[in-house]
Amino acid sequence: MATNNFNIADSIRQLHLGEVVTVFTSAGGTGGGGYTGAIVGIDSNNLYLLLAPASAPSGVTGAFGTAGSGTTFGALATIPLSQITAIVQNDL
Numbered sequence: 001m002a003t004n005n006f007n008i009a010d011s012i013r014q015l016h017l018g019e020v021v022t023v024f025t026s027a028g029g030t031g032g033g034g035y036t037g038a039i040v041g042i043d044s045n046n047l048y049l050l051l052a053p054a055s056a057p058s059g060v061t062g063a064f065g066t067a068g069s070g071t072t073f074g075a076l077a078t079i080p081l082s083q084i085t086a087i088v089q090n091d092l
Contacts, residue, residue, distance in 0.1 A: 009081045012047055015039055015089070023047065023079055024086040034088075035077050047084065049077045 015021065022036040037049035051074045 004031065008084055008087070012081060012087065013042060015042070017041070019089065020082070021049070021065065022088040023049065023084055024032065024088075025079060025083045026085050035079065037074070038075060044069075045081060047079045049082060051075045051077055 001084070017039055021039060024034045035037045035049055035051060035058050037063040039050035040050045041046065
């Protein structure tokens with residue numbers, strides 16, 4: 001019987017900073033739908049993605065993070081390598 005020695009963490013370390021990927025995790029709910037963002041870091045335990053900022057709802061007085069305001073940076077997602085089930089590289 002063949003043994004599967006594939007380790008997704010080894011594949012992740014071959015990715016490059018700034019590369020846009022979608023990461024799927026073993027989480028349920030919203031997390032199971034994947035996270036899409038630019039890779040800003042990889043260490044021995046985690047993958048760090050800069051997620052695209054969501055625009056604030058329209059018509060909200062004093063909303064922060066509205067598109068084009070210069071105050072939107074996105075969110076930093078810290079994803080444990082052990083929870084990653086799949087990665088899709090996006091060509092933009």
